Amino acid sequence: MNETKKPLRRGRPRLKANEEKAEVSLVVALDRGIQVLICLADRRCATLAELAKITAIPAATAHRLLTTLQQRGMVIHDAEKGKWRIGPQSYRIGSTFEEGSNLLEVAPAVMRLLSEETGETANLAVEEGGLLLFLVQVESENPIRASFKNGTAAHFHTSGVGKAIMAFMNEAALESFLTPQILVQQTPNSITDAQELKAELCKTRERGWALDDEERFLGMRCIAAPIFDSLGKVVAGVSVSGPIARFPDHKLEGLATLVVKAAATISDKLTHSSAGS
Structure with a gap:
């Protein structure tokens, strides 16, 4: 069968x-x-x-x-x-990110000019895995200055660049981003209350720039502004940082104007770079 x-x-x-x-x-x-x-x-x-x-x-x-x-x-x-x-x-693997990033192609030249105009250290950072990742730094010639190596990671809520990026996230993205965050206290000035941080981000959004007021390191201030891609999405932030003696209250607006201008220039270059690719 x-x-x-x-x-x-x-x-x-x-x-x-x-x-x-x-x-x-x-x-x-x-x-x-x-x-x-x-x-x-x-x-x-x-x-x-x-x-x-x-x-x-x-x-x-x-x-x-x-x-x-x-x-x-x-x-x-x-x-x-x-x-x-x-x-x-x-x-070698990490360097391919730099080679393929339009941001790292257009930002350094603008940052050098910003550092020359302000006399301060200029920084560029992006979000990576819930942390702020610093990609480029153009150091000031001042003997006392902010300095760190490329690839340094930092908390968003204690950084001027971090607050500049968060301030221009849409509401849903911000809530999703903040939920797992632990607002650690790095200095007595660090914001550790979520509602207080949101109020600070609202203030940042209204004026167009963020301030790290000795929140990451005592004696240091940082002014930052957001960078946007061709779709209007915040993708990075640029800042200047230095000792509080060179960042007194009456100079903040003037420094902020130059930082916002630099961020807008980088954003514009990103848009044109994307259109030409």
Whole structure:
């Protein structure tokens, strides 16, 4: 007798329990590897013990991640000092962002002019993963000045650029952005109340520029304005920062005028760059 053949089932085969677990573990491993890279980028270098403590990843797991990343050139180990740091492949991958960003093509020249006009350090930053990521800094020639390395991350609510960006988000986007945020107190001037922060953002939106009034570092002030893309969406912020002695109350409006002008120029260049691409 001829047996009736069962029809073949199409579609994705069902995973066995151990296969499903392995697939999820791969995602977890990737996420942990990214955490390690971000930690090294923030700290510049760190020991295994420091990485394990900061990321809350078990030391043995962190070591396996590091050695895997090392094989791919993503991290480098200084055996003499016992510290890990970002490797050449991480730099190569990161540099492609800079190469492909119209923002980083048009902003530096405008920022140099802004720094010359104000005599202060000019900064450019964007939102990345709920944090403010500083991409470019044009330093002032003044001996006392604000200074940090490109790639530095900061809290939005204590930064002039952060407040400038938040102030021009639409209401729904702002609520979604603020919900998971922890308003940490970095100085006595830091705004840690959500309603007070929203009032400050409203004030920022009305005048067109934001002020970090010693909220991130005591003795330092920062004036910032938003940068918009061709669709009118806020995508970044530009600022000038320096010691409060050079940012007295009676000079804020004048400095703000130059910052707002620089932000508008960058926005205009972004629009024309997008139209020409």
